[in-house]
Every structure is written in structure tokens, then in C-alpha cells.
Amino acid sequence: LANSSQHDLLSPEPRRPKSLLLEDLPNLMGRGGANDLSAKSPSPPSPNTHLTFLPELEEIRVSPCIAKKGYLNVLEERSKTWKRRWVVVRRPYVFLYRDERDPCERILINLA
16 A cells, blocks of 8 residues: 555656647647648647637635625515625625625625
């Protein structure tokens, strides 16, 4: 057992499969890279080729300082009654909780 755990620590870092490298994206899509100067139309990828979709993400950070906090009466949709909820404003979000001691937010509103 000691040798196997020691072997795991010394094993090389795993490498990404070649299909996931950004440099190979034009080739994966069936288009030639900068070296391909031919005017032919792009060929469809082969069935064995795995396409990689790269999402565009934008990170919005929550401010660590609390702008406002307190109780707010909120009209519930189902029961049509007013409920008292704990509200915390941390730009750019408003967090609604059941009460002041609730560990997880129940509603999140983006103000951006």
C-alpha cells in the first residue's frame, strides 16, 4: 500500500486529450488552419471526431460589504398572503431568506 500511494504522488500530471486543445479547434470543426490555403468548402467532421463547445462566461463578483439588510414583507404568489422575509443587499444582488438565521438564500435577484 505504501508503494502504491507513493507511486500516485510521483506519477506525471495527466494531459488533456488532443481533441480538447484550443489550437486544434479549426481542425476539429473540419476547417483547415492558417496553413490550409485551399478554397474548398469545409468538410463535415468525421463521426469519430468529438466537437468541443467553449462557453463564454462572465464572472460577476458579489460585494463583501452589505449595503442594506432587514425584514421585508413579500406577497407570496401561491397563498396571496404577505410573508416576512429577511433581505440582504450585496451589490449587484439582493438575497432573500426565510429569516435572519436561514443558512441558504431562497431567492436571488440580479440588479445588474
